[in-house]
Amino acid sequence: MKIYIVKPNFVSPDAIWFAKKELEKEFPGCKFLENQSGPNFVRDMVKHCDMLAIAVDESLQVGKGVYSEYEYVRDNNVPMRLFMYKEKQREVVQTDKFLITITDPENYRYYGKVSAIF
Numbered sequence: 001m002k003i004y005i006v007k008p009n010f011v012s013p014d015a016i017w018f019a020k021k022e023l024e025k026e027f028p029g030c031k032f033l034e035n036q037s038g039p040n041f042v043r044d045m046v047k048h049c050d051m052l053a054i055a056v057d058e059s060l061q062v063g064k065g066v067y068s069e070y071e072y073v074r075d076n077n078v079p080m081r082l083f084m085y086k087e088k089q090r091e092v093v094q095t096d097k098f099l100i101t102i103t104d105p106e107n108y109r110y111y112g113k114v115s116a117i118f
Helices: 012-024 043-047 062-076
Strands: 002-006 031-032 051-058 080-086 091-095 098-102 112-116
Touching: 002 043, 012 051, 012 091, 012 112, 031 062, 031 112, 043 062, 051 062, 062 098, 062 112, 080 112
Parallel strands: 002 031, 002 051, 051 080
Antiparallel strands: 080 091, 098 112
């Protein structure tokens, strides 16, 4: 299984680390795909993933890049998982019951907001 894992630029890298640990428990031997090209959306990795994992912080905000990846995967019926990183507890909670809506189309850093059931 290939899991494309993303986070907004303003979220701690620890969120990815904790999310990976949870995914490895559920999907032993999975391969993680990550954007190594900086803040830009890379459609090639998204096109070839079996699942999208999104790591956010407790603000539940996402930037335009993460929203674009979410939108592409959603429109192509690929499974998704959301991980909310709780920094004080140093843990993540996860759900597959979420949606992301655009809240400020002019603000690419805080472009959308997650609504989720944990």
